[in-house]
Amino acid sequence: MLGVTMRQRISPGKMRHDRRLLPGATLFLITAVAGALAGAQTPAVAAPQNAPAASAPVTISLEEAIHRAQASEPGYAAASAASGVASLDRSIARAGMLPSVVYHNQALYTQPNHLQNLASPAAASQVPFRFIASNAVREYASQAVVNESIGLDGLAGVRRADAASALAAAELEIARRGLVAAVTGLYYGLAASDSKLAIAQRARAEAADFVNLTTAREQAREAAHADVVKAQIQLQQRDRDLSDAGLAADKARLELAVLLFSDPHTPYVLEVPQKTDQLPSRDEVQLAASKNNPELKSALAALNVSNADVLAARAAYLPDLGLNVTYGVDAPQFAVNGPDHLRNLGYSASVTLDIPVWDWLSTQHKVKQSEITRNAAKVALTATQRQLIARLDEVYAEAAAARDQLASLDASADMAAESLRLTRMRYSGGEATVLEVVDAQTTLMGAENARADGRVRYKLALADLQTLTGTM
16 A cells, blocks of 8 residues: 655645645646556556466266266275275185295204213214203204195185185176166266256246236236236246256256265266167067176175085095195204215105094084075075066166157157247237146146156166166
């Protein structure tokens, strides 16, 4: 801010003498102060030359929406992590069937008893030790050890890991298709909300235009004031409908944005394809569902896991074979050759066979437990098959009905628009009442909303069918 202060002693006589000069001086002062203020404020109000433009809305297709949702939805992320862990468990179980190799190194010291070892001439130079379990006072071991265990339990573990990996993969596919169904519903729901918002805007504009028409006819003494009141009531209703349609569109946009963006307020527009996909034949749908349905694969994988559990429980009845081969140094000196020029390098091998004899029927009970679980898995598999058959029939019938109604909905909307046009012409000519025009407006809005709902209904039914058959 620029402050200007002027001080001057003026006598009353001189003031009266210079009164005629005050307007010019005041004008000059105001002009100077305004120029100074403008010069001081110019840098503050000047717009930057390279100001960033507002970000354009992101165009989102259905495929892009699904891809973005897969990267941010926690349920799908958990299923993906479980599938990855199960895949690694499968690799670990297979590795357990292969021999393991360990390079073993150890140094032992045992307290001596300071007596002369007279057991043999070769041992005369060795000092006896106090622990009889030890081999020498100082003992060094540097050995490569190979172990291998052979048994039915390991084979059952590999089979179970394979089945569990297939089960996790099927559950991941179920989670993916569930996410696809949710995103598809939100996507086309938002498309329908935007269409209904546009319909409400057109209906509001039509109602406002009709208010103008009734007002003009009233002023021309061609219509009663009741027509204007009725048209205004209709306009108020269309204002409320427009507000509700805008609120519904905003809610649908935010619900979808939560899955797509880190900031739900990110502006975006939908790229809805105008072409309507054709409905496949029932035989094609049934064939694809029998091969690609994830619920069926999940139930079958669960049954395979139960079969592997039964095999693992029965493996306890059979013996286990263990093999061990050791090669290296186990001597009082950490060297290839000892002081007496004897070679310290050597090997040993062992074979172990453990035969189960008695375990107080615990193995038998474990087998029964696994068989009970397997029976439940069989029931779940048959139930899944029945549900799939019924679900396919329901979804296919829904898609077929929605497809068959599309042409009828289009025809109804076109006829409603033509009816409104003709009714307004008749009202302008004094041949129709205001109630007929209002009814025609309401009919048109309902027909257009029904057409928007019918299109979304068919797209959702087709997407649900594609989800069941694995084509989406």
